[in-house]
Amino acid sequence: DGGITQSPKYLFRKEGQNVTLSCEQNLNHDAMYWYRQDPGQGLRLIYYSQIVNDFQKGDIAEGYSVSREKKESFPLTVTSAQKNPTAFYLCASSIAGVNTEAFFGQGTRLTVV
Amino acid sequence: AQSVTQLDSQVPVFEEAPVELRCNYSSSVSVYLFWYVQYPNQGLQLLLKYLSGSTLVKGINGFEAEFNKSQTSFHLRKPSVHISDTAEYFCAVSGVGGYNKLIFGAGTRLAVHP
Numbered sequence: 046d047g048g049i050t051q052s053p054k055y056l057f058r059k060e061g062q063n064v065t066l067s068c069e070q071n072l073n074h075d076a077m078y079w080y081r082q083d084p085g086q087g088l089r090l091i092y093y094s095q096i097v098n099d100f101q102k103g104d105i106a107e108g109y110s111v112s113r114e115k116k117e118s119f120p121l122t123v124t125s126a127q128k129n130p131t132a133f134y135l136c137a138s139s140i141a142g143v144n145t146e147a148f149f150g151q152g153t154r155l156t157v158v
Numbered sequence: 159a160q161s162v163t164q165l166d167s168q169v170p171v172f173e174e175a176p177v178e179l180r181c182n183y184s185s186s187v188s189v190y191l192f193w194y195v196q197y198p199n200q201g202l203q204l205l206l207k208y209l210s211g212s213t214l215v216k217g218i219n220g221f222e223a224e225f226n227k228s229q230t231s232f233h234l235r236k237p238s239v240h241i242s243d244t245a246e247y248f249c250a251v252s253g254v255g256g257y258n259k260l261i262f263g264a265g266t267r268l269a270v271h272p
């Protein structure tokens with residue numbers, strides 16, 4: 046089945062450690078996105094990538110980094126510089142264009158203790 | 159700046175009653191509008207979208223929405239809800255900054271009671 050796979054579903058890390066969230070898609074989509082979800086705040090865009098080897102900062106990129114070495118993969122690293130990393134992280138992908146549907150993964154819940 | 163406002167954070171309703179979830183947006187350019195649904199601890203699923211044409215858009219699970227340009231609104235409606243409709247609903251706009259950069263509202267939690 047085609048779709049987006051995020052792993053792991055739950056992740057626990059100690060404060061000060063970097064952690065990488067995986068996102069893989071087999072939909073052959075050009076564009077991929079990372080969103081952060083906090084209660085009562087909706088989804089906020091962290092980074093997005095339109096093509097391989099290119100990505101742009103979203104609204105809350107500080108403390109995060111990404112790479113796009115392959116079309117199907119868009120991993121997100123939450124660094125120790127992120128002040129409040131505990132959240133639900135959603136990855137999405139879409140075909141090119143501004144009026145196309147974004148498909149979402151099941152999310153990763155990160156808890157930093 | 160473009161934004162999306164969902165006017166109700168929570169909407170309680172009894173089963174088989176009608177429901178309307180309100181969404182307003184602000185933008186100086188033409189936008190595309192979307193409604194997504196999120197079940198607990200899951201990703202988002204597209205309910206419906208408005209791109210152009212008829213202002214009344216029908217989606218999955220019996221939902222529909224009406225685009226009102228003069229009021230900059232895109233309210234979601236369902237004539238008769240089921241327990242299984244209990245979820246969080248997000249309104250979103252794109253066409254902002256190009257390339258499907260979706261801007262989301264804060265969400266409305268729909269709670270359907272028996």
